[in-house]
Amino acid sequence: MTNPSNDPYFIDFPKRIKNIQARMAKDNIDVYLGSRLRTLSWTTDAFFPWRSFIVIPPEGLPTAFTFVIDAARAADDSWLDEDHVFGFAPMGGQDQIEQIADFIKEILPAGKGRVGIESGMSNYLPEGWLTHYEYEQYAAALSGCELVNAHTIIDRLALIKDQGTINRFKEASRIVDVGHQAVLDAIKNGGWKGMTETEIAGIAALAMRRAGSEWEWSFTGGNEIASGYRTGYAGGACTPASRREIQAGEPLMVDIHATFKLGLGDHSHNYLIGPATDRQRWHADNFVSIVKKTLETYRAGITPSLLAEQMMDFSEAGGFADYMVPGYEHGIGMLGDEWRIGLNDGPFPFWTNPDHVYQENEVLICAMQYACPDENIGFRYENPIQLFKDHCEEMSKFPLAIEEIR
Amino acid sequence: MTDNVKYLSQQWRDEAERRLKAELPPERMNFVTSSMSNIYQNCPDGKDRYLYFKFVDGKFEEMRIGEGESPKPEFAVSGDYETFAKITRGELGAQKALMTMKLKLKGNMVKALRLASLADRLNKVLATIPTEY
Numbered sequence: 001m002t003n004p005s006n007d008p009y010f011i012d013f014p015k016r017i018k019n020i021q022a023r024m025a026k027d028n029i030d031v032y033l034g035s036r037l038r039t040l041s042w043t044t045d046a047f048f049p050w051r052s053f054i055v056i057p058p059e060g061l062p063t064a065f066t067f068v069i070d071a072a073r074a075a076d077d078s079w080l081d082e083d084h085v086f087g088f089a090p091m092g093g094q095d096q097i098e099q100i101a102d103f104i105k106e107i108l109p110a111g112k113g114r115v116g117i118e119s120g121m122s123n124y125l126p127e128g129w130l131t132h133y134e135y136e137q138y139a140a141a142l143s144g145c146e147l148v149n150a151h152t153i154i155d156r157l158a159l160i161k162d163q164g165t166i167n168r169f170k171e172a173s174r175i176v177d178v179g180h181q182a183v184l185d186a187i188k189n190g191g192w193k194g195m196t197e198t199e200i201a202g203i204a205a206l207a208m209r210r211a212g213s214e215w216e217w218s219f220t221g222g223n224e225i226a227s228g229y230r231t232g233y234a235g236g237a238c239t240p241a242s243r244r245e246i247q248a249g250e251p252l253m254v255d256i257h258a259t260f261k262l263g264l265g266d267h268s269h270n271y272l273i274g275p276a277t278d279r280q281r282w283h284a285d286n287f288v289s290i291v292k293k294t295l296e297t298y299r300a301g302i303t304p305s306l307l308a309e310q311m312m313d314f315s316e317a318g319g320f321a322d323y324m325v326p327g328y329e330h331g332i333g334m335l336g337d338e339w340r341i342g343l344n345d346g347p348f349p350f351w352t353n354p355d356h357v358y359q360e361n362e363v364l365i366c367a368m369q370y371a372c373p374d375e376n377i378g379f380r381y382e383n384p385i386q387l388f389k390d391h392c393e394e395m396s397k398f399p400l401a402i403e404e405i406r
Numbered sequence: 407m408t409d410n411v412k413y414l415s416q417q418w419r420d421e422a423e424r425r426l427k428a429e430l431p432p433e434r435m436n437f438v439t440s441s442m443s444n445i446y447q448n449c450p451d452g453k454d455r456y457l458y459f460k461f462v463d464g465k466f467e468e469m470r471i472g473e474g475e476s477p478k479p480e481f482a483v484s485g486d487y488e489t490f491a492k493i494t495r496g497e498l499g500a501q502k503a504l505m506t507m508k509l510k511l512k513g514n515m516v517k518a519l520r521l522a523s524l525a526d527r528l529n530k531v532l533a534t535i536p537t538e539y
Contacts, residue, residue, distance in 0.1 A: 071516045086514050092485075092503075093510030102512070 011164035030113030032056035036128040037336025046078035101141035116150025168263025173395035175258040176265035182207030197225035197241040213258035224255040232378030267396035284402035298392035305354035325369040432464030443476040445484035481513035
């Protein structure tokens with residue numbers, strides 16, 4: 001597959017499939033049965049909101065399976081044609097177990113072979129690992145087959161981002177910046193008075209949708225808006241917008257999300273609703289300083305633990321270590337890939353390996369949270385960053401600051 | 407023709423073909439190109455049979471009845487002979503038969519849904535044949 005139109009968002013999906021198949025051959029996997037949302041996104045270029053699967057044969061095109069009510073739409077969005085996106089439903093021969101098992105058996109000589117599956121655990125609810133029930137059912141329906149865990153094939157190939165993926169993330173981030181500007185325009189000059197967190201979430205959503213975003217993709221409630229004490233939950237970094245009204249003299253955290261062709265924008269910006277106290281300003285300055293320091297530090301070759309140590313030393317020296325939540329990243333990839341950094345090779349299974357060595361063209365969310373529950377104040381920073389040999393580039397360009405809004 | 411013909415016999419096939427050609431011109435078949443097989447299991451003589459249809463651009467091109475394995479169709483619907491007989495006699499809806507696993511469909515269901523109304527038209531024509539089961 002070439003890119004004749006020089007589309008900046010072009011991704012060579014057939015090449016991705018061939019790379020998977022090459023790895024399957026090395027690992028002696030005859031058929032790959034993917035079930036994770038991230039796997040569906042990465043292989044099909046379509047959003048699969050319902051329980052879905054993809055079957056990748058040893059050679060040739062893969063076939064996706066989803067709930068029949070959405071299969072035609074998914075096929076229309078995907079690079080795969082309608083002969084490679086099937087719908088399943090509770091009808092004889094058409095339920096997801098029998099339909100997919102029969103499909104796999106037709107691929108395998110004499111219906112026997114090694115079937116790669118995706119088994120594991122995640123903090124991210126929509127991950128889509130094969131459930132215990134599904135495993136048992138497929139094992140019974142594919143009685144001549146050995147089911148082996150093979151998710152690392154996808155995880156390894158998806159780690160380093162290609163240019164089309166990076167450009168999609170950049171466009172999603174540009175759209176997020178449009179959302180932030182709309183929020184700033186709406187709240188400044190007293191516009192915030194009488195507004196609720198949900199309203200601010202909606203203002204951002206409308207602006208981003210107008211700019212082309214498909215979805216405020218985060219499962220944490222879409223756009224996360226927090227005000228007052230809700231910005232400073234101890235150890236917290238998750239705030240679905242509430243009906244709380246914005247108040248004078250309080251912090252406001254605006255963490256918004258946009259989607260562009262399965263590329264994800266995720267940027268958090270913070271405000272102080274005036275009048276701000278000197279103490280609030282001190283907290284805000286602390287946070288801006290550590291965000292700057294973190295962005296200066298991120299580069300290929302560093303590890304999450306090394307970066308955390310350096311940032312905790314920085315915050316200790318600044319006298320605000322008590323308020324830093326000790327984490328500075330979360331993983332990101334095409335829609336559905338939003339948790340662990342790197343591979344599942346750390347001391348705690350399926351959590352980020354603290355000794356993961358970042359490589360060039362990894363994309364992650366630079367994420368940090370400042371929380372002072374005793375003073376009802378906190379701040380959050382999130383921004384997709386692309387790693388280079390000696391620096392990182394933040395994708396959202398909304399200026400880093402904590403402005404006092406009157 | 408008023409005498410009953412035996413279901414799935416050569417005579418029944420010929421009558422089915424005559425009626426389908428007469429009553430389902432290409433425009434009534436939405437100019438579709440597709441093929442389907444009904445797989446009848448446990449026929450009264452203990453055998454399995456198939457009824458294979460093929461349409462090209464909506465034109466009724468081929469209809470075969472046989473024993474054993476059907477020519478490979480785009481869609482295959484399989485079930486007991488008695489289930490198909492009940493459907494043809496109007497005693498059981500095809501959709502209910504599918505939803506209660508009395509019938510099994512093989513093939514791309516998204517495409518099958520687009521053809522459901524055509525299959526219904528076809529079944530209605532077949533149901534008009536005076537048949538002895």
